[in-house]
Amino acid sequence: MGSEAQFQLPSVDFSNLNTQNPDQCVWDSAKTKALEALQLYGCFEASFDKISPDLQKSVFHELGQLFDLPLETKQRNSSDREFHGYIGQIPFMPLYESMGIDAPYVTEKVDSFTNLMWPEGNPKFSKCIQTYSKMLWELDEMVKTMVFEGLNLEKYLKEHLEATNYHLKVMKYRVADKSESTMGLDSHADTSILTILHQNGIQGLEIRTKDGDWVTVNVSPNSFVVMAGESFNVLSNGRLHAPFHRVVMNATTTRLSVGLFSLPKIGTIVKPPMEMVDVEHPLLFKPFDYGEFMDYFCMAGVKKDTYGLKTYCGVLN
Ligand SMILES: O=C(O)CCC(=O)C(=O)O
Numbered sequence: 067m068g069s070e071a072q073f074q075l076p077s078v079d080f081s082n083l084n085t086q087n088p089d090q091c092v093w094d095s096a097k098t099k100a101l102e103a104l105q106l107y108g109c110f111e112a113s114f115d116k117i118s119p120d121l122q123k124s125v126f127h128e129l130g131q132l133f134d135l136p137l138e139t140k141q142r143n144s145s146d147r148e149f150h151g152y153i154g155q156i157p158f159m160p161l162y163e164s165m166g167i168d169a170p171y172v173t174e175k176v177d178s179f180t181n182l183m184w185p186e187g188n189p190k191f192s193k194c195i196q197t198y199s200k201m202l203w204e205l206d207e208m209v210k211t212m213v214f215e216g217l218n219l220e221k222y223l224k225e226h227l228e229a230t231n232y233h234l235k236v237m238k239y240r241v242a243d244k245s246e247s248t249m250g251l252d253s254h255a256d257t258s259i260l261t262i263l264h265q266n267g268i269q270g271l272e273i274r275t276k277d278g279d280w281v282t283v284n285v286s287p288n289s290f291v292v293m294a295g296e297s298f299n300v301l302s303n304g305r306l307h308a309p310f311h312r313v314v315m316n317a318t319t320t321r322l323s324v325g326l327f328s329l330p331k332i333g334t335i336v337k338p339p340m341e342m343v344d345v346e347h348p349l350l351f352k353p354f355d356y357g358e359f360m361d362y363f364c365m366a367g368v369k370k371d372t373y374g375l376k377t378y379c380g381v382l383n
């Protein structure tokens with residue numbers, strides 16, 4: 067299937083919402099839209115004016131500077147967790163580079179990343195990334211609150227949020243040479259609970275619909291893409307869809323993007339609440355630990371276009 071099809075993701079406005087005392091009517095309508103989109107497409111577009119266009123501009127300006135650092139410097143971003151440190155110079159994915167920061171709303175965490183990159187310090191970078199991440203985190207919690215309410219799982223929300231870790235991944239896709247493939251990042255589904263993606267205005271994200279068609283996601287300026295990962299698919303016992311997606315670089319300028327990934331804390335067992343299981347929705351997954359799953363994922367690898375978690379803990383395997 068081609069990726070030319072005109073396609074527009076549903077869009078949800080979070081601008082005047084908060085979890086404390088929302089306008090109930092506006093909240094409920096956003097909730098319905100968000101949940102429906104996550105069930106149907108596994109993602110939607112979010113507008114959230116708390117992250118102002120100026121802040122977005124600063125974020126991508128700072129990220130441009132970061133990726134312009136020498137390779138040896140960027141490689142100082144190491145991690146004992148797979149996929150959380152510097153990734154790049156991969157022969158089958160030559161356009162792609164990424165770096166990661168755990169708990170990116172914590173000053174010390176961002177400061178220590180910043181000091182690795184700029185030993186002389188770079189308070190502007192640190193402040194900008196931390197402020198931005200805090201707001202993305204707020205958006206993540208609003209979406210999860212809506213999903214838990216919508217699925218009548220409110221009583222599990224607090225416990226769920228406390229059992230979540232956050233990781234910020236910053237990415238760069240360079241323009242492909244004439245002789246190179248334009249595939250920036252190959253097809254995959256995220257293993258996260260939720261991923262919030264943001265780009266510097268350069269398109270490239272494609273998702274595979276449930277019908278199997280690849281469609282380009284034309285993200286509106288100043289908007290975010292909120293996407294369910296496989297862990298949310300497990301938690302909801304299959305109700306939320308975790309879409310396969312990829313990045314194709316037809317653009318003629320560098321694409322920068324950011325993803326805030328929420329991940330189950332290692333050592334907590336993830337399983338759907340009993341309310342998610344009934345005659346019409348038989349249990350689809352065995353309980354799993356994210357750390358053990360990641361060990362398996364890294365050892366065994368996952369075949370293209372298959373779901374890692376489904377393979378690992380799907381009941382029907
Ligand atoms: O760059 C993007 O927009 C997508 C990145 C992505 O899918 C990922 O890091 O898992």
Ligand SMILES: [Fe+2]
Nearest residue numbers: 254255256311
């Ligand atoms: Fe992804």
